[in-house]
Amino acid sequence: MADAVVILVVAEFPSWPLPVSRMIREITTNSAEETISFGRTLAEMLAPPKLVLLRGDLGAGKTTLVKGIAAAFEAAQEEDVTSPTFTLIHEYRGPHANLYHIDLYRIDTQRELDTLALDDLRSENSILLIEWGEKFARFVRERDVEIALERTGESARRIVVSG
Ligand code: ADP
Numbered sequence: 016m017a018d019a020v021v022i023l024v025v026a027e028f029p030s031w032p033l034p035v036s037r038m039i040r041e042i043t044t045n046s047a048e049e050t051i052s053f054g055r056t057l058a059e060m061l062a063p064p065k066l067v068l069l070r071g072d073l074g075a076g077k078t079t080l081v082k083g084i085a086a087a088f089e090a091a092q093e094e095d096v097t098s099p100t101f102t103l104i105h106e107y108r109g110p111h112a113n114l115y116h117i118d119l120y121r122i123d124t125q126r127e128l129d130t131l132a133l134d135d136l137r138s139e140n141s142i143l144l145i146e147w148g149e150k151f152a153r154f155v156r157e158r159d160v161e162i163a164l165e166r167t168g169e170s171a172r173r174i175v176v177s178g
């Protein structure tokens with residue numbers, strides 16, 4: 016993490032009489048390991064229940080980030096977190112939260128989405144980490160936190176967390 020820079024910005028959105036302030040965290044990592052470490056630091060802001068959207072192209076590092084998040088919740092070893100591209104949902108149970116890592120890349124219709132019954136996974140104790148969730152407007156509306164990852168170099172990834 017030596018080269019990592021963390022910038023904390025509190026942006027005020029004028030919506031009087033209820034001012035909304037949102038915290039945005041931004042970092043550029045330079046290896047998969049740094050992204051995993053950053054994922055570990057996010058655990059505090061991801062206390063359940065949460066619906067988290069993970070945005071970014073294929074290979075951006077979404078699944079890599081989940082390795083760190085799952086490890087921080089003692090729900091899985093980093094190496095046991097793999098892409099749910101074909102399995103669609105991976106469940107990792109920890110002492111303080113149940114994590115559901117979901118990949119909607121191959122899900123295109125509402126009917127297909129319904130078969131996953133994601134609502135049944137939501138509970139006081141659950142954290143849904145959804146890749147490609149922005150394909151469905153509902154998740155964009157309902158998400159508590161959004162994490163956007165962008166490939167800015169061979170091993171460089173810009174990660175912006177807002178929520
Ligand atoms: P996604 O889930 O967004 O498709 P993955 O996490 O599965 O992406 O894959 C990211 C790939 O990029 C992995 O092979 C990983 O080793 C590599 N990589 C290289 N640099 C980084 C970085 N800084 N952060 C995350 N992954 C990185």
Ligand code: MG
Pocket residue numbers: 077078079098099118146
């Ligand atoms: Mg992935």
